[in-house]
Amino acid sequence: MTRARAAGLAAAGLGLVLVLVALVVGPGGVTFGDALAVLLGGERSPMIHTLVLDVRLPRALLVAAIGAALSASGVITQGLFRNPLAEPGVLGVSVGAATAAVVGFAWGLDAFGMWMTSLLAAGGALGVLAFLLLLVRGKAGVGALLLSGIAIGALCSAVTTLVLSLGTERWDLGVKVVRWLMGSFEGRSWDHFAVAGGALIIGLAMAAWVRVDLDALALGEQTAASLGVDLQRTQWISLGAVAILVGTATALCGVIGFVGLVIPHLARAWVGPAHRGLLLSASALGAVLLLAVDTASRGFSILSLPPGAITSLIGAPFFLWVLRGLDKEDGET
Amino acid sequence: MRRSRRGAVGLLSGGLLGLFVLGCARPSAEPKARSGPPQRIVSQVVDSDEILHALGPEVRARVAGVSIMADDPRYSTIAGLWPASTPRLPGVAESLIAAEPDLVILASFSAPQTRALLEGSGIETVILEGFDGFDDYEKRVRTIAKTVGASEAADDIIASFRAKLPPPQADQDRTVMSYVAGNVAGAGTTFDDVCTAAGLRNIAAANGIEGHKPVSIEQIVVWDPDFVVIECASDCDAAVANVRKTAGLSSLAAARNGRIVAIESRRLLSSGAAMAEVAAELRQAAESR
Numbered sequence: 001m002t003r004a005r006a007a008g009l010a011a012a013g014l015g016l017v018l019v020l021v022a023l024v025v026g027p028g029g030v031t032f033g034d035a036l037a038v039l040l041g042g043e044r045s046p047m048i049h050t051l052v053l054d055v056r057l058p059r060a061l062l063v064a065a066i067g068a069a070l071s072a073s074g075v076i077t078q079g080l081f082r083n084p085l086a087e088p089g090v091l092g093v094s095v096g097a098a099t100a101a102v103v104g105f106a107w108g109l110d111a112f113g114m115w116m117t118s119l120l121a122a123g124g125a126l127g128v129l130a131f132l133l134l135l136v137r138g139k140a141g142v143g144a145l146l147l148s149g150i151a152i153g154a155l156c157s158a159v160t161t162l163v164l165s166l167g168t169e170r171w172d173l174g175v176k177v178v179r180w181l182m183g184s185f186e187g188r189s190w191d192h193f194a195v196a197g198g199a200l201i202i203g204l205a206m207a208a209w210v211r212v213d214l215d216a217l218a219l220g221e222q223t224a225a226s227l228g229v230d231l232q233r234t235q236w237i238s239l240g241a242v243a244i245l246v247g248t249a250t251a252l253c254g255v256i257g258f259v260g261l262v263i264p265h266l267a268r269a270w271v272g273p274a275h276r277g278l279l280l281s282a283s284a285l286g287a288v289l290l291l292a293v294d295t296a297s298r299g300f301s302i303l304s305l306p307p308g309a310i311t312s313l314i315g316a317p318f319f320l321w322v323l324r325g326l327d328k329e330d331g332e333t
Numbered sequence: 334m335r336r337s338r339r340g341a342v343g344l345l346s347g348g349l350l351g352l353f354v355l356g357c358a359r360p361s362a363e364p365k366a367r368s369g370p371p372q373r374i375v376s377q378v379v380d381s382d383e384i385l386h387a388l389g390p391e392v393r394a395r396v397a398g399v400s401i402m403a404d405d406p407r408y409s410t411i412a413g414l415w416p417a418s419t420p421r422l423p424g425v426a427e428s429l430i431a432a433e434p435d436l437v438i439l440a441s442f443s444a445p446q447t448r449a450l451l452e453g454s455g456i457e458t459v460i461l462e463g464f465d466g467f468d469d470y471e472k473r474v475r476t477i478a479k480t481v482g483a484s485e486a487a488d489d490i491i492a493s494f495r496a497k498l499p500p501p502q503a504d505q506d507r508t509v510m511s512y513v514a515g516n517v518a519g520a521g522t523t524f525d526d527v528c529t530a531a532g533l534r535n536i537a538a539a540n541g542i543e544g545h546k547p548v549s550i551e552q553i554v555v556w557d558p559d560f561v562v563i564e565c566a567s568d569c570d571a572a573v574a575n576v577r578k579t580a581g582l583s584s585l586a587a588a589r590n591g592r593i594v595a596i597e598s599r600r601l602l603s604s605g606a607a608m609a610e611v612a613a614e615l616r617q618a619a620e621s622r
Contacts, residue, residue, distance in 0.1 A: 026549070026551045026552075027549075027551055027552045027555045028551065028554070028555045046584065047554060047555065047557065050554050050581065050584040051551055051554055051555075051581075054580050054581055054583070054584055055550060055551050055554060055580060055581040056551065058580060059580075108566060111565075111566050111567070111568065111571070111572070112571075113571070113575065170407075170408075172407075172513075172514055172598070172602070175514045175515075175516070176514055179514065179515055179547070184515070186515065186547075186549060186550050187550050187579045187580055187581060187582065188580060189579070189580035190580075298549065298551070302548055302549055302552040303546055303547055303548060303549065304515065304547040304548065304549045304550075
């Protein structure tokens with residue numbers, strides 16, 4: 001059994017256990033017995049039934065799917081740009097999605113239904129993707145693509161700030177925007193999970209399609225081209241995968257930072273740099289870690305804590321600790 | 334050449350230092366002395382826009398500007414009632430000073446820099462504090478009325494407010510919860526007073542929540558309130574339908590039994606006279622559903 005496969009299996013097993021734990025953590029006094037009984041179709045009180053089947057299970061699965069999507073998109077971004085500091089946010093996709101959602105809040109479009117904000121965010125992500133694809137069509141290099149992503153991100157952030165500053169008197173707008181920008185899994189249903197799961201499958205399939213090309217790209221663009229890699233095709237597919245994964249995640253749950261940057265590094269240290277194993281193990285690890293974070297934060301407080309802030313609070317020191325360990329290893333070798 | 338450049342730099346530095354010293358030494362102006370009640374009143378809080386309007390035509394004639402929220406139907410219960418000739422002023426110090434007011438009504442959450450600039454220009458300010466219930470509202474009415482020289486009118490406004498409240502009810506068995514922008518309203522909020530007046534028990538306050546907090550939906554499922562109150566902008570039926578589609582909330586007794594009460598944002602979120610109307614509406618909903 002390869003290391004990547006063992007890692008994937010271990011993460012999947014841990015994920016299953018965590019899903020079960022997620023079903024019992026939180027208010028309501030749900031036990032493992034209650035959770036299993038409800039899952040197997042047994043009789044329990046309507047409250048426990050609702051907590052397990054309507055609230056916690058879809059949320060746990062959604063959180064896992066979002067963790068996997070963000071981690072996979074981090075692997076693709078770092079592979080495409082050959083830069084360990086790259087993360088999905090540098091392409092401006094998540095910021096584009098956030099800006100569209102914020103503009104929607106400012107114009108009161110969120111009143112037109114619970115899916116409107118998600119649709120607007122998806123539109124924002126698609127808009128940024130279309131711009132990036134136009135750049136690729138014009139045969140822009142990876143460096144130009146990276147800088148364009150940063151510029152788009154800055155532009156979108158400026159629009160968000162402008163919208164917020166023009167509505168400073170509207171406290172409810174501020175609450176909605178800040179809450180959305182911090183990310184949330186509250187009130188997410190099976191429908192949300194279905195969308196996230198579909199996007200995850202499509203995004204991972206696209207990433208798997210270019211996994212060998214991304215391996216070759218690590219040797220440099222010219223070497224990759226001499227090995228037969230179609231650079232433009234690789235960029236198209238990679239960008240598309242990142243946009244689908246990050247755009248969907250942001251549209252459904254708001255901005256959740258740090259996962260796309262940290263998890264690929266952890267997975268790489270575990271299974272090595274080859275994208276075949278890296279994509280799957282990073283996805284599994286991202287799913288498990290985000291689920292663990294969300295479950296812990298739910299158990300910690302009855303208040304709805306923003307997952308974006310929690311992932312950064314835990315992820316940043318953890319990332320520094322891992323980097324320190326890697327530095328030591330480099331020094332010894 | 335070098336000497337003249339040095340001289341210019343020295344002159345510039347000296348000038349800047351002088352300006353700094355002048356700025357520090359400049360005494361802040363005392364409020365201009367007034368012989369009678371203020372004649373050019375500017376309001377910068379939607380709450381004071383409403384109270385000034387309620388104080389009657391004599392006071393209204395002395396208002397030189399209201400907040401830009403006064404006409405926004407999402408927040409103001411008197412949208413469109415102030416005459417077009419009364420300027421709507423943004424909370425920017427230069428706009429306020431340009432209106433030549435002798436009294437500006439601000440709130441504790443107004444920008445402190447604006448307040449400092451106004452007071453530094455010798456303009457009297459009143460800072461409204463406390464927006465958390467019926468007592469706070471009555472206190473603000475009295476403060477504003479006294480400041481603008483219309484203390485007697487305050488009694489009428491407060492009497493009218495109390496008259497609109499539903500008659501007291503002893504038993505508060507049925508529970509209610511507000512759910513606005515993901516927050517529930519606990520103890521020490523206007524909604525808590527509204528619940529008590531409506532004869533309902535605020536379940537968030539009963540469970541130790543204070544102020545407005547983003548309580549998780551699973552906790553709300555466990556509380557399972559009899560009534561859920563939400564805000565709506567224009568289409569209140571759509572707002573109710575949205576809650577009934579939200580995972581977890583859809584299974585609440587309130588959702589199953591048609592006890593989700595949607596109230597226009599400007600009234601539900603009001604810390605003014607509309608609180609009495611909301612209490613009456615809630616009481617009616619509690620009796621009919």
